[in-house]
Amino acid sequence: MKLKxxxxxxxxxxxxxxxxxxxxxEARKRGGKNIRTRSQAIVDGRLLIDFPPETYMHSILHGVDMTPIKDVIITHSHADHLYPDDIDKRAPVFSHYKCGDDAHFRFYGSAEVGDKIAAVINNERLKESGRFSFIKLSPFIPTNIDRYTVTPLPARHSPVTGPYIxxxxDGQKNxxxxxxxGTxxxxxxxxxxxxGIRFDFVSLDCTSGDAKMDNDHHMNLDKCILMSDKLKxxxxxxxxxxxCLNHFSHNGGNVLYEEFSEKAGKFGFLTSYDGMETEF
Ligand SMILES: [Zn+2]
Ligand SMILES: [Zn+2]
Ligand SMILES: [Zn+2]
Structure with missing residues (x-):
């Protein structure tokens, strides 16, 4: 499997x-891996994770052809992970497909995610196009999506956003x-x-970098160490x-790429950057 x-x-x-x-x-000055856009990832170039405001920009910057993609799993309804205003760009006139079926785009996520998507795809024009559907996923229930088995687990994050990890x-790698x-x-x-699953790759929330935290709806380096130890x-x-540690905030501690990746590396962690691809 590959995650980009x-x-x-x-x-x-x-x-x-x-x-x-x-x-x-400093990030403006250094550029490169210090420029971080809102979170999105893609598995094997075919299963999209999240739909942030930068989806269009990501397709251009990272050479991802979004037209053949049919499935997008959404982690939760915060706007940096789900930006519904761009969903209609897949609708007729805004985009042209040679075959109607190929245009179909399926969103997956919690009921809260579904509510936010429904507000867009249930308008008359988008409904008529037949290009959109939402499939509600329930926690702990595995679902087949494309060639993958996807299992949502409840996340410790803003409950009103219906958060899943x-x-x-793919049957071989996990x-x-x-x-x-949070934890x-x-x-x-x-x-x-x-x-009985054994993970080949784990992407952990490290929003706070190496800063101390007084909440548990995101994580920092210490909590990522705790989670990786527990999984082991x-x-x-x-x-x-x-x-791999990911989803950094400028309010986090020591989060510039060069410094943070060196520190995280001492604990055996990779540090993500926009455009990074890992095969496992
Ligand atoms: Zn969030
Ligand atoms: Zn976020
Ligand atoms: Zn700042």
Whole structure:
């Protein structure tokens, strides 16, 4: 399997649009891996994860042809992960497909995600086009999507956004995409342990970098270390599992790429950047 990160930031991105903090100023100066757009990823070039405001920009910057993509799983309804205003760009006139069926676009996620999407795809014109559908996923229930088995697990994040983290398997390799979330619920660890799954790749929420935290709806380096140790302790990960830290905020500690990747590397973690592709 391959995972490509198209965007790797929290909601404000780095640099944040109106921000003059030291991180944003330095990120503007350095550019490169310090420029982080809102979170999105793609599995094997065919299964999209999230639909942020930068989806169009990501398709151009990272050479991702969005036209053949049929399935997008949404982690939760925060606008940096789901930007419904661009859904209609897949509708007739805004886009031209030679065969109607090829245009079909399926969104997957929680009921809360579905509500936000329904407000767009249930308007008369989009409904008539037959190009859109939403499939509600329930926590702990595996679903076949394209060639993958996708299992949503409840995330410790803003409950009104219907947050899920996702186990994705192609039958041979397994990954866990954990955004946005704080430390995992006990029942999530129980489910993972009972399923007997071993992850080849794990993407962990590290919004706060190495800063101390007083909330548990995102994570920092210490919490990522705790989560990776716990996954190893229950046999869901081992020394060969790739752990990658992702979804950084300019309000996090030490989050400039060069400094953070060096520090995270000492704990065996990869650090994501926009355009990074990992094969596992
Ligand atoms: Zn986010
Ligand atoms: Zn800033
Ligand atoms: Zn969020």
């Amino acid at each position: 990160y198209l965007g790797t930031a929290a909601a404000e991105a780095i640099p944040a649009i109106f921000c003059e903090c030291d991180i944003c100023k 996702y186990m994705i398997s 990954m866990l995409y954990a955004h946005d979330t 995992f619920f006990d029942e999530v660890f129980d489910y993972i342990e009972k399923s 302790n229950i046999g869901a990960a081992d020394a060969k599992t790739l752990f």
